[in-house]
Amino acid sequence: xxxxxxxxxxxxxxxxxxxxxxxxxxxxxxxxxxxxxxxxxxxxxxxxxxxxxxxxxxxxxxxxxxxxxxxxxxxxxxxxxxxxx
Amino acid sequence: xxxxxxxxxxxxxxxxxxxxxxxxxxxxxxxxxxxxxxxxxxxxxxxxxxxxxxxxxxxxxxxxxxxxxxxxxxxxxxxxxxxxxxxxxxxxxxxxxxxxxxxxxxxxxxxxxxxxxxxxxxxxxxxxxxxxxxxxxxxxxxxxxxxxxxxxxxxxxxxxxxxxxxxxxxxxxxxxxxxxxxxxxxxxxxxxxxxxxxxxxxxxxxxxxxxxxxxxxxxxxxxxxxxxxxxxxxxxxxxxxxxxxxxxxxxxxxxxxxxxxxxxxxxxxxxxxxxxxxxxxxxxxxxxxxxxxxxxxxxxxxxxxxxxxxxxxxxxxxxxxxxxxxxxxxxxxxxxxxxxxxxxxxxxxxxxxxxxxxxxxxxxxxxxxxxxxxxxxxxxxxxxxxxxxxxxxxx
Numbered sequence: 236x237x238x239x240x241x242x243x244x245x246x247x248x249x250x251x252x253x254x255x256x257x258x259x260x261x262x263x264x265x266x267x268x269x270x271x272x273x274x275x276x277x278x279x280x281x282x283x284x285x286x287x288x289x290x291x292x293x294x295x296x297x298x299x300x301x302x303x304x305x306x307x308x309x310x311x312x313x314x315x316x317x318x319x320x
Numbered sequence: 321x322x323x324x325x326x327x328x329x330x331x332x333x334x335x336x337x338x339x340x341x342x343x344x345x346x347x348x349x350x351x352x353x354x355x356x357x358x359x360x361x362x363x364x365x366x367x368x369x370x371x372x373x374x375x376x377x378x379x380x381x382x383x384x385x386x387x388x389x390x391x392x393x394x395x396x397x398x399x400x401x402x403x404x405x406x407x408x409x410x411x412x413x414x415x416x417x418x419x420x421x422x423x424x425x426x427x428x429x430x431x432x433x434x435x436x437x438x439x440x441x442x443x444x445x446x447x448x449x450x451x452x453x454x455x456x457x458x459x460x461x462x463x464x465x466x467x468x469x470x471x472x473x474x475x476x477x478x479x480x481x482x483x484x485x486x487x488x489x490x491x492x493x494x495x496x497x498x499x500x501x502x503x504x505x506x507x508x509x510x511x512x513x514x515x516x517x518x519x520x521x522x523x524x525x526x527x528x529x530x531x532x533x534x535x536x537x538x539x540x541x542x543x544x545x546x547x548x549x550x551x552x553x554x555x556x557x558x559x560x561x562x563x564x565x566x567x568x569x570x571x572x573x574x575x576x577x578x579x580x581x582x583x584x585x586x587x588x589x590x591x592x593x594x595x596x597x598x599x600x601x602x603x604x605x606x607x608x609x610x611x612x613x614x615x616x617x618x619x620x621x622x623x624x625x626x627x628x629x630x631x632x633x634x635x636x637x638x639x640x641x642x643x644x645x646x647x648x649x650x651x652x653x654x655x656x657x658x659x660x661x662x663x664x665x666x667x668x669x670x671x672x673x674x675x676x677x678x679x680x681x682x683x684x685x686x687x688x689x690x691x692x693x694x695x696x697x698x699x700x701x702x703x704x705x706x707x708x709x710x711x712x713x714x715x
Contacts, residue, residue: 255590264364272589274641275546276617295536308430313545 236314238308245307248284252277263305290316322371324355325378329365329627330506336360338392339383345376349395354626356392361502362594363623363632373397433583446471446541499592514569515690518649519698523706524672525682531712548584548639551608551662553715554708555637556580556602562701565658566635566694572693574657583633584613586620588647595653596625597633606715609679640664647683657689658698660705682709 245257253271261270268278282298287293290312293301301307336358354366355375357540376396380386383385418508422427447454450471457474459466510516528550536544559566580602583595596619598604598612619625638650639662646665663683670679686702692703708715 253589254619272587274587275548276515276614277621278542278543279546280542280614280618286541292540296532307619 241308241311242304244288245304245311248281248288249304252280252284260264261304264303266302267304267307268302273297286313299302321397321475322373323394324371324391324393324395326367326386326388326392327356327367327627327631328388329358329360329367329630330362330502333388333502335387336365338382339364341378342366343375343393343650345375349373349375358627362497362630363499363588363625365625365627367472371395379598393608435685446475450475451686453683472680496591499588503593504666507651510654514610514652514654516652516687517690517698518697519686519688519695520647520683520708521685521699521702522681522683524670524679524711525548525709526680528682528709528712529665529680539655543607543610545606545610546613547665548637548641548662549606549613550583550614550709550712550715551637551639551660552582552598552601553604553606553609553703554690555635555660556582556598557708557715558701558704559635560602561704562697563698565701567657568634568655569657569689569691570655574689577634579634581632581634583636584616585636585638585650585687586617588620594620594625594630595633595636595638596620599629599632637658637662647685649685650687651691652687657692658701659683659687660702661687 246261249261249271250256250258250266256271267273267281271277273281278298280316282293282301285293285301289311291311293310293314297310300310322534326507337360339359340355340357341355342357343353344351349355350372353369353371355369356367358367359365360475361440372416373395374397374466375395378393380390380392408534419499424644446452447457447466452471455465455473457468457470464633466616472615473506475508491559491711512604525547532547532550534546550661563576564574566580574672581597581599582601583597585593587593596616598609598616601612616625633656633677635651635656636650636653636659636702638659640648641665643665646666648661650661652659661684664684665680665682669676671677673681684697684702684706688698
């Protein structure tokens with residue numbers, strides 16, 4: 236899976252978590268929790284869909300690496316199961 | 321024969337607009353069934369009926385704005401028992417037991433309204449919780465019965481679709497200004513009428529957070545807990561011991577509540593605030609508290625709650641979460657008599673056993689009604705909550 240494909244998936248899921256936010260203007264470096272007003276439960280929902288949709292289980296200790304969209308992309312590229320293409 | 325009327329969904333609600341009927345003439349209704357959706361300043365609220373019977377006639381029309389107390393429908397007969405029995409056959413531990421004191425009729429029947437379809441009690445409960453229409457599902461159980469996993473699979477599939485959850489209509493757009501007005505009116509009344517007193521207590525929160533981290537390390541994200549779940553449970557347990565903080569001030573006196581229904585203040589993205597209740601939180605295991613909390617947060621995001629959730633809280637928790645500031649001084653939500661605030665945990669130098677050490681601390685605050693209790697009692701209440709958070713494994 237390319238980074239662009241991954242980005243589309245993440246934006247799709249984030250759009251569902253925060254339907255009222257315009258993701259087109261999302262800065263990839265910004266803190267998603269601020270930009271999308273994600274509380275700890277909404278962020279946990281984000282981690283849950285990464286598990287369900289991509290098969291990546293993010294340990295709690297790694298959460299800070301996924302606070303921004305670019306950080307999440309970096310992390311997922313490293314941890315995505317090989318079976319994906 | 322009785323009239324189903326526009327309920328009051330808050331101290332300052334004068335009228336509501338009917339946006340959807342979920343029952344039609346001829347339908348049987350049981351106590352606790354959601355029969356209609358009404359829009360108020362707080363969003364679209366699912367309103368429940370507290371008598372059983374048959375819907376004889378719908379009086380109110382979709383789109384009509386009606387004052388509290390206006391008749392909405394005529395209910396004939398009263399035969400809630402068969403439905404109630406079906407619900408009681410649910411396996412032990414699966415049965416839902418919401419029973420807010422001001423609306424005594426809510427029972428297990430709330431979870432089971434869709435009759436004539438083969439489905440297991442657990443599947444019905446899950447479907448009811450997520451507002452899934454069982455008719456939309458295909459069963460994989462005996463004789464095609466819908467079982468728990470069918471509903472679960474369906475929910476997973478639905479979660480991947482951009483549309484709103486099945487069985488619900490698209491969220492009604494909330495009027496932010498109206499909501500701000502409603503919050504302002506309620507809070508002004510609270511500040512005017514309730515003689516608040518305030519207390520604060522700061523304590524080490526490391527233990528709870530360490531326990532949480534260890535617990536969560538063994539769990540997938542879908543089952544992990546957040547600190548808020550610990551706070552809800554600790555507050556609920558403390559309310560059992562300190563009954564004078566749990567209940568309502570009504571008609572010049574305090575009515576303690578047996579049930580501990582913890583209202584949880586949740587901010588609405590884009591503005592506004594609601595505090596729907598987790599019913600009988602003191603009787604729920606932590607994972608169940610977490611599940612309810614998650615469900616409420618998710619529904620607040622799309623603006624869909626039940627009337628009993630908005631009016632049923634007997635005490636409230638206002639937690640700033642992980643990205644707030646150190647403390648807050650909340651205002652009591654009438655007719656309740658107490659509200660507990662939890663700030664954002666902060667790391668700071670702390671003295672433990674005579675040495676300065678780094679520690680994560682939490683500031684808890686209490687605003688309580690001086691007509692019911694005083695500071696000495698409040699201090700013990702607040703200390704009891706903190707003590708419970710020092711032993712998270714017992715929550």
